[in-house]
Amino acid sequence: MGGDAGGIERVYRRRRGLPWLQFGLLGVICANAFFQAVNFEDPNARLDGPPAWLPLTAGLLVTATIARVGLEQLRAHTRVTAAGITVQGRLRSRSWAWHEVYDIRVEPAPRGNGRLGPGWLTYLYDNEGRRHLLWHLDDRQLTDPYAEVSELCLSAAPYRSLIWEPRPAVEERIRRGVARRRGWTWALYISLAVLLAMFVVDFWTIVDGRPDHPFLLLVCVPLASFALLGTLLSRFWQPRGGYPPAQP
Known part of the structure; x- marks a missing residue:
């Protein structure tokens, strides 16, 4: 994360190492799936196993998952400026001006456990109540994401036409x-x-x-x-x- 003297210019990127354990587990599953797919193409292979398309499909799904996780770690980030918030996703980016931001909240991750993934994630809520993930503003990349979000909201207050209050x-x-x-x-x-x-x-x-x-x-x-x-x-x-x- 970087910042200027005003405290509002911030970029949240991956700071810690890649989740190699997660990549390793996915790689083993992917390799086994492709091995099983090739094995079942052998006419001498066992006939009582699953159909050949099943391990091949599983291998393709795991490969897509590895690609998704890689893009999340290497490309995705969140940029905060006086103009608003920009989220660079896996493939595309999206921006919100401060008057379009209803709230920023830290919430428990659906499946995070602190080892294979973050336990707490940060979401932007727009004025329609829609939720959007703020990449790398979590407890895997930050020591205290709740304190970081609280400070961020205070720093952004002068740039908003609305105060932070529930509607x-x-x-x-x-x-x-x-x-x-x-x-x-x-x-x-x-x-x-x-x-x-x-x-x-x-x-x-x-x-x-x-x-x-x-x-x-x-x-x-x-x-x-x-x-x-x-x-x-x-x-x-x-x-x-x-x-x-x-x-x-």
């Missing part, structure tokens, strides 16, 4: 956004359980000598359950309140 209409949109995200998150968890169950069903049909349908069981059913549950849960999940503002 009921925007807070309600934020709460509904929290409910939608939780609904889709639970839909993902349940769909993963459905996928595991479909693995068991597919294995049982093979053992029982009946025709198996791996694409239907391992792809179509989990995706359909995710879409259906996500739509229902995100619509009917009751909001219980958003996160408190990060600034004092």
Whole structure:
């Protein structure tokens, strides 16, 4: 992070080392998936294993994940100036003038544990209540992101035409956004359980000598359950309140 004498010119980039453990685990999974894909193309390979397209698809997904994480670490950053905030994402950037920023909040990461990823992330909320991630303004790159955001909000106050105060209409949109995200998150968890169950069903049909349908069981059913549950849960999940503002 760099800053000028006024304290408002700041750039948040990756400061600590790359998450090599995360890259290593993804690399091992990717290599194993491609090995399995090549192995199942061998006519002498076992016939009771998964179809050849399954490990190949898994390998491609893991490769895409590695590329995404690499772009996050090397390219993504957040720039704060007197004019506003600019977020450079993996491929494109987006800017907000200060009067377009409703709030900046530090929130717990969905799956962060402090080792494989940050435990706390910082989000910008615009005047419509939409949430946007501020890259590298987290507890992996900063010692105390909450204190950093509080200082940032105080430094930005002279450049805003509005004071930092809650607005009921925007807070309600934020709460509904929290409910939608939780609904889709639970839909993902349940769909993963459905996928595991479909693995068991597919294995049982093979053992029982009946025709198996791996694409239907391992792809179509989990995706359909995710879409259906996500739509229902995100619509009917009751909001219980958003996160408190990060600034004092």
